[in-house]
Structure formats: structure tokens, C-alpha cells
Amino acid sequence: MATKVFMEALSPTMEEGRLVKWNKNEGDAVKSGDVLAEVETDKAIMELVARGDGILRKRFVGEGESKPVGQLVGVIAGADENIDALVAEGSGGGSAGGSGATPVASPKPPEAPVAKPTESAGGTSAPQAPVAAPHESNGGPVRSSPLARRMASERGVDLGRLQGSGPGGRIIKRDIESAAQSGGGASAAASAPAPRRAAGAGDYEDVALTQIRKTIAKRLAESIGPIPTFYLTADFDLTRVTEMRAAMAAMGDQFKVSVNDIVLKAVATALSQHPEVNAHWLGDRIRYHNRVHLGVAVATDDGLIVPVIFDADTKRMSEISQETRALAKRARERKLTPAEYTGSTFSVSNLGMFGIDQFTAIINPPEVGILAIGAARNEVVDVDGSYETRPRMKVTMSCDHRAVDGAVGAAFLQTLRRCIENPLMLVY
Amino acid sequence: MPIITYRDALSQALREEMQRDDRVFLMGEEVAVYQGAYKVSKGLLQEFGEMRVVDTPITELGFAGVGVGAAMVGLRPIIEFMTWNFAVLALDQVLNAAAKLLYMSGGQYNIPIVFRGPNGAALQLSAQHSQSFESWLAHIPGLKVVTPGTPYDAKGLLKSAIRDDNPVCFLEGEMLYNTKGEVPEEEYTIPIGKADLKREGDACSIITNGKMVLVAMQAADQLAKDGIKVDVVDLRTVRPMDVEAIRMSVMKTNRAVVLEEGWELAGIGAQTVDYIQRDCFDMLDAPVIRVHQADVPMPYAKNLERAAKPDAAKTIAAVRKVMYLD
Numbered sequence: 137m138a139t140k141v142f143m144e145a146l147s148p149t150m151e152e153g154r155l156v157k158w159n160k161n162e163g164d165a166v167k168s169g170d171v172l173a174e175v176e177t178d179k180a181i182m183e184l185v186a187r188g189d190g191i192l193r194k195r196f197v198g199e200g201e202s203k204p205v206g207q208l209v210g211v212i213a214g215a216d217e218n219i220d221a222l223v224a225e226g227s228g229g230g231s232a233g234g235s236g237a238t239p240v241a242s243p244k245p246p247e248a249p250v251a252k253p254t255e256s257a258g259g260t261s262a263p264q265a266p267v268a269a270p271h272e273s274n275g276g277p278v279r280s281s282p283l284a285r286r287m288a289s290e291r292g293v294d295l296g297r298l299q300g301s302g303p304g305g306r307i308i309k310r311d312i313e314s315a316a317q318s319g320g321g322a323s324a325a326a327s328a329p330a331p332r333r334a335a336g337a338g339d340y341e342d343v344a345l346t347q348i349r350k351t352i353a354k355r356l357a358e359s360i361g362p363i364p365t366f367y368l369t370a371d372f373d374l375t376r377v378t379e380m381r382a383a384m385a386a387m388g389d390q391f392k393v394s395v396n397d398i399v400l401k402a403v404a405t406a407l408s409q410h411p412e413v414n415a416h417w418l419g420d421r422i423r424y425h426n427r428v429h430l431g432v433a434v435a436t437d438d439g440l441i442v443p444v445i446f447d448a449d450t451k452r453m454s455e456i457s458q459e460t461r462a463l464a465k466r467a468r469e470r471k472l473t474p475a476e477y478t479g480s481t482f483s484v485s486n487l488g489m490f491g492i493d494q495f496t497a498i499i500n501p502p503e504v505g506i507l508a509i510g511a512a513r514n515e516v517v518d519v520d521g522s523y524e525t526r527p528r529m530k531v532t533m534s535c536d537h538r539a540v541d542g543a544v545g546a547a548f549l550q551t552l553r554r555c556i557e558n559p560l561m562l563v564y
Numbered sequence: 565m566p567i568i569t570y571r572d573a574l575s576q577a578l579r580e581e582m583q584r585d586d587r588v589f590l591m592g593e594e595v596a597v598y599q600g601a602y603k604v605s606k607g608l609l610q611e612f613g614e615m616r617v618v619d620t621p622i623t624e625l626g627f628a629g630v631g632v633g634a635a636m637v638g639l640r641p642i643i644e645f646m647t648w649n650f651a652v653l654a655l656d657q658v659l660n661a662a663a664k665l666l667y668m669s670g671g672q673y674n675i676p677i678v679f680r681g682p683n684g685a686a687l688q689l690s691a692q693h694s695q696s697f698e699s700w701l702a703h704i705p706g707l708k709v710v711t712p713g714t715p716y717d718a719k720g721l722l723k724s725a726i727r728d729d730n731p732v733c734f735l736e737g738e739m740l741y742n743t744k745g746e747v748p749e750e751e752y753t754i755p756i757g758k759a760d761l762k763r764e765g766d767a768c769s770i771i772t773n774g775k776m777v778l779v780a781m782q783a784a785d786q787l788a789k790d791g792i793k794v795d796v797v798d799l800r801t802v803r804p805m806d807v808e809a810i811r812m813s814v815m816k817t818n819r820a821v822v823l824e825e826g827w828e829l830a831g832i833g834a835q836t837v838d839y840i841q842r843d844c845f846d847m848l849d850a851p852v853i854r855v856h857q858a859d860v861p862m863p864y865a866k867n868l869e870r871a872a873k874p875d876a877a878k879t880i881a882a883v884r885k886v887m888y889l890d
Contacts, residue, residue, distance in 0.1 A: 301888070302850070308849050
């Protein structure tokens with residue numbers, strides 16, 4: 137029985153994939169689990185694995201070509217099996233042909249992905265599991281052994297980020313062990329502000345509450361609402377930000393950046409150095425995220441919505457700038473998908489454009505902090521005994537005291553000050 | 565410690581228990597004058613006389629029923645079947661009388677009886693004389709089913725079976741009678757319902773019983789040469805099954821191969837796998853694989869018989885598969 141090779145949804149948000157490289161030629165024998173090709177998704181280059189045994193009889197897609205998820209890209213079959221019908225289907229370039237009555241059924245229905253972009257957020261295998269809750273993981277359904285799932289949850293490894301080495305791409309014990317090893321393990325982020333995550337690290341790390349933290353959480357929540365919030369305000373000098381913007385604008389319109397773009401980039405950079413505020417409060421534990429997904433509050437006619445710039449710390453300022461604008465536009469057009477406004481690890485709200493000097497923002501749970509950005513304004517300041525007019529900006533951080541103590545929030549703002557007052561730090 | 569055969573270990577158990585308790589007697593085809601079809605009862609007639617070592621006609625249902633009746637009035641019979649294949653004729657007494665009377669008499673009659681004899685395939689005995697009955701018997705509430713794989717276990721478990729106040733089916737192996745092992749001279753018994761970890765490793769659990777213990781040990785030896793160390797869990801008793809021992813091993817290794825002599829459907833292995841999925845679901849790194857006899861009547865032809873039986877090579881292949889090596 138022939139096995140169809142589909143363009144699979146290899147990331148939760150993938151709608152099409154570019155076939156970067158075929159690892160098997162037509163006529164090669166393949167076994168279930170063999171890597172047939174490398175596919176570039178919207179996020180990374182992933183492996184497309186065989187879902188059946190036989191000969192790779194036909195490849196319908198050339199290297200470098202992009203195809204939508206669900207498109208037939210190849211056929212695995214016996215050496216002398218008649219695959220004319222499949223070849224017609226694949227060469228026709230039609231859309232997904234996985235479901236319904238097809239001339240040749242796949243040998244193992246649950247293993248043959250028939251995901252269409254609209255039906256499934258897709259993972260490495262069949263759409264069998266519900267899409268994970270946004271705050272749990274950014275991965276879609278993945279095939280994994282029960283033990284692997286248990287170990288992953290204990291060690292804070294996101295299964296969606298792993299490549300399984302078991303049959304059909306199943307994630308098994310050894311995959312978790314190697315991910316945990318290369319990812320720097322469990323204890324790194326808790327102790328000190330880790331500068332940057334190591335490549336291949338898990339997306340987050342859960343740390344159980346210590347006794348003192350439990351007491352702090354309980355006492356403070358009794359005192360002031362379910363989220364005992366406190367506020368830290370800092371006043372930043374924008375002289376160098378202003379100089380930088382002027383210099384970039386002088387190079388041409390395409391290089392223009394806003395103060396907001398620079399602030400977002402600076403916040404993302406500072407967050408990557410302060411996982412202790414890039415966290416989620418989960419009741420019995422605190423989840424410290426190793427990736428920075430920055431929520432950016434956008435006012436729309438319907439109300440407030442917070443689209444997310446994923447992996448903001450790894451993005452260039454120009455990318456952040458374009459993405460922010462695009463997300464804000466889509467938000468106002470009410471075109472955001474849930475995936476675009478869930479999963480943030482920290483948020484920023486800017487009312488500077490409305491002339492607000494300073495305000496406090498309300499934390500977006502389960503996040504533990506939000507930064508309220510005020511307007512840039514000129515102010516007379518004392519500079520070594522003489523008075524000068526300097527551009528300045530106030531920011532106020534709301535902190536969830538259950539997870540973040542005053543000194544911790546202050547340390548984050550210190551780093552942020554360094555980034556904003558010396559924007560060259562953003563390329564450091 | 566003396567090294568003796570499985571046959572002699574059983575013989576010692578019979579002799580010692582008959583010496584210990586004069587209510588114990590042995591009955592079956594050829595057990596007395598001929599000294600047992602497999603010589604397990606050698607010398608017993610001479611030592612204990614014809615009141616306690618009783619030859620019967622070829623009437624399995626009849627002498628099994630006599631045994632049940634004797635147990636009801638206070639004796640402790642040991643009924644030898646020449647093989648469990650012949651015991652099929654006596655199953656009405658085994659499962660409708662022996663297994664049920666304690667329950668149906670409201671606890672008035674317990675039946676302290678042992679049904680024993682060789683079980684499973686030997687060599688080229690063909691379809692009717694090569695069957696494994698442990699799953700049939702283990703299905704019945706009211707029976708205990710014991711399947712020793714070594715001389716040490718055979719002696720200790722037979723003594724426990726004879727002393728048990730309820731019916732015990734004791735399944736030996738024709739191919740095991742000549743195998744040898746250490747058996748202490750001093751008195752010992754092995755509790756019914758306790759498994760034994762015959763080999764210790766961390767890569768995979770092979771869970772098995774009876775004659776297949778030897779197969780599992782061969783497989784374990786071979787795998788060790790490739791650096792794969794496996795647990796061999798010998799259930800020893802299949803009813804009641806030592807669920808805790810299964811759990812302890814699988815929690816450690818995260819993988820299991822279940823090996824049994826009989827057929828697949830509703831086999832002992834099916835129940836074992838059920839316990840594993842219930843108790844160890846979150847600790848499994850691979851689906852559990854079963855190794856068992858092919859789903860056919862046992863062929864007579866030597867090559868086909870070999871192909872139908874579970875063996876070390878099939879067990880090794882299964883272990884490698886659950887370890888994702890092949």
C-alpha cells in the first residue's frame with residue numbers, strides 16, 4: 137500500500153513550507169521515520185519524515201519550492217506498485233488530498249497527516265491532540281511517549297520544540313534528556329539573571345514556590361487584591377535616543393525608527409537578561425521563560441488588545457518596528473488570530489502618543505509585570521551644576537509582588553535604563 | 565549447595581510433604597508401579613505404600629473427582645495429570661468443583677488439592693499435546709496457578725501448593741525436568757503469588773513465567789553481549805499475579821517485553837500488559853511488545869514447530885524494538 141508524503145504542519149502556525157532540500161532521491165528505499173527532506177517553516181528548518189516503508193517513488197516538489205500544508209509532495213510505495221492515480225493527483229498541483237476517498241488509502245490513518253491549515257495547528261504528526269493552551273506551550277500536537285511527556289513537564293521542556301528520534305518522529309526519553317542537557321538544565325535561570333538562553337534551551341523553566349515566596353504571596357494578596365501590585369517609576373534621559381533617531385532618519389526614510397520601537401527593543405533586551413520578571417505566576421509555581429514574547433498593548437475601537445511580538449529579544453529593531461506596525465494595523469482591522477495575541481511573557485503599554493506623562497498599567501495575568509511608557513518631553517535638568525534642557529521619558533513598571541520583589545523590579549529597570557540611555561547597548 | 569534436576573526437586577518436595585503430613589497422598593496414571601511417566605514419583609510407592617501412592621485407570625475426570633471428594637473430607641490430594649493436555653477431560657472437576665466449592669458451600673468446604681503435571685510444548689508432540697494452559701486456568705476465580713521455571717522454585721512452590729488450603733494448579737515443563745539448578749538441603753518454601761527478579765538490568769523488562777524463563781535468560785545473555793542489560797521478571801505464579809514486581813521493574817526500565825509460551829489472544833501476557841498500562845502509563849517510553857506462540861495449532865514438522873514457538877531470537881528482536889534500536 138502506498139503512503140502519501142504531505143507537506144506537514146511542522147510548526148503550530150505554519151501554513152506553507154519551503155522544501156529546502158530532499159534527503160532522498162526517487163528510487164531510494166525509505167523506512168518509517170527516515171528523514172525525507174528538510175522544510176523551512178515560518179519558524180525554523182524542520183525535518184519531514186517518512187510515515188511508511190517502501191521506495192520513494194515520486195517527488196512532486198523541487199528544492200526551493202514552497203507548498204501549502206496538506207499538499208501532496210511525494211509518494212512512498214512498493215517498487216512495482218501502480219501509483220498512476222497518485223502521480224496524477226500530485227502533478228495536478230491540487231490542494232490537500234489527504235482526506236476523503238482517495239484511490240490509495242494510507243496504511244495507518246492516524247499516522248498520515250491530513251492537516252489542512254484551517255483544521256489543525258499541526259505538529260509533527262497527526263492532528264490527534266488538542267492544541268496546547270497558549271500559556272502551556274507554543275508547540276502543537278506532537279507525538280511523544282507518556283514518559284517523555286512526564287519528563288518534559290517536570291523539566292520544563294517544550295515538546296513542540298523537539299525533534300523526536302523514535303518511530304514516526306515520536307519524542308522519547310533520550311530526546312528529553314539530550315534537550316535538557318544541551319539546554320543548560322533546570323537551575324540556571326533561578327539563581328542569577330542569565331544573560332541569554334543557550335541554543336536549544338527549553339522555552340521556560342518552572343520553579344516551585346519556596347516557603348517564603350508562598351508567605352509573601354498569601355500575605356500580600358490578602359492586603360491588596362488577588363494580584364498584589366506595586367509600582368516602580370523611573371525617569372530616563374532620551375538624549376542619545378533622540379540623537380540616534382535623527383542620525384538614522386538622516387540616512388533616509390526607510391531607516392526611520394520611533395521612540396516606541398527603540399523602547400520595545402530595549403525592553404526585550406533587558407527581559408532576556410532578567411528572566412525573573414519574564415515570568416508567569418501559576419499559583420503553585422513560577423514559570424520563568426527563556427524566550428521573550430513581548431505583548432504590546434494596542435487601543436482599538438473595540439477596546440484594548442495585546443498582540444505579541446514573539447522572540448522579540450532576537451529580532452532586529454527594524455523587524456520589531458515593522459511587526460509592531462503590522463500587528464497594530466491588523467488589530468485595528470480586527471484581523472488578529474488568537475495565536476497572535478496569546479502567549480506573551482511580559483507586556484508594554486504606551487500612552488505617550490496621547491500626551492500622558494506617566495501612568496500605571498494593569499498586569500495581564502499570568503504575567504508578573506507590565507511596563508507603562510509615558511510621553512517623551514523636554515525638561516530642564518541639572519547637569520553638573522548648570523541647567524540644560526533634555527528629552528526625558530517616564531516609565532512605570534507594575535509588578536506582581538507574589539513573584540517579583542521591589543529590588544528585582546528595580547534591577548530590571550536599571551538594565552532598561554542602561555539600554556535606553558545608551559542605545560548602543562542594544563547592539564552589544 | 566547441591567545441584568539437582570527439576571525432576572528431583574519436585575520429587576523431594578513430594579516426599580518431604582508426604583513425610584510431614586500423612587493426609588497428603590498422590591494419585592494419577594502410572595504414578596505408582598511405573599514410578600511416574602516422568603519419574604517424578606520415583607521411590608514413593610516403596611516408601612509410602614499403595615494407600616498413599618495410587619495408580620488410576622485412564623479416567624481423568626474420574627480421579628480428579630475422587631481427589632476433590634477426598635479433599636472435601638479432610639485429605640490433601642495431589643492429582644498428577646500425565647500432561648495438562650489430558651487434564652482437559654477433567655476440567656469440569658477442576659473449575660466447576662474444586663474452584664467453586666468453597667464459594668458455593670458458603671465457606672464450609674475448602675478444597676486443599678494440587679493438580680499437577682507437565683504443561684506446554686516439548687518436541688514434536690504435535691497439536692494436541694503441545695498446549696499451554698496457564699491462561700485457561702488463570703481465568704478462573706478460585707484457582708491458583710503456579711508455573712515454576714527452575715528447580716529451586718519448583719521445590720519451594722510445590723511445598724507451598726501442597727500446604728495451601730485451596731486448589732492450586734501446578735504447571736511443570738516436560739523440557740524442564742532434566743534442567744539443573746541449586747537447591748538447598750534445608751527446608752524452605754516459596755510463597756505463592758511472589759515474582760522473582762531473575763536478572764537485573766535497566767534497559768528493558770522481560771516479564772515471563774514457566775519454561776519461558778529459560779528463554780528469557782538466554783535472550784538476556786545475548787543482549788548483555790551488546791551491552792544491553794535487562795530485567796528478567798519471573799512471575800512464578802500467574803494467579804495471583806505479582807503486580808508490584810511488574811510495576812517496580814517497569815518503573816525502572818520504562819520498557820517491557822512480555823514473553824509467554826501460549827497463544828496471544830487473552831494470554832497471560834495480555835493481562836500483564838493491562839497491569840502495565842494501568843500502573844505505569846506515565847513511565848512508558850515505548851509500547852509494550854508481546855512474544856508468544858504463533859496463532860496456530862502446534863505444527864508437527866520440526867522447522868514449523870520451531871517457527872511457531874517463542875524463542876530467544878524473537879525475544880531479542882522485541883527488546884531491540886522497544887528500545888528503538890531496530
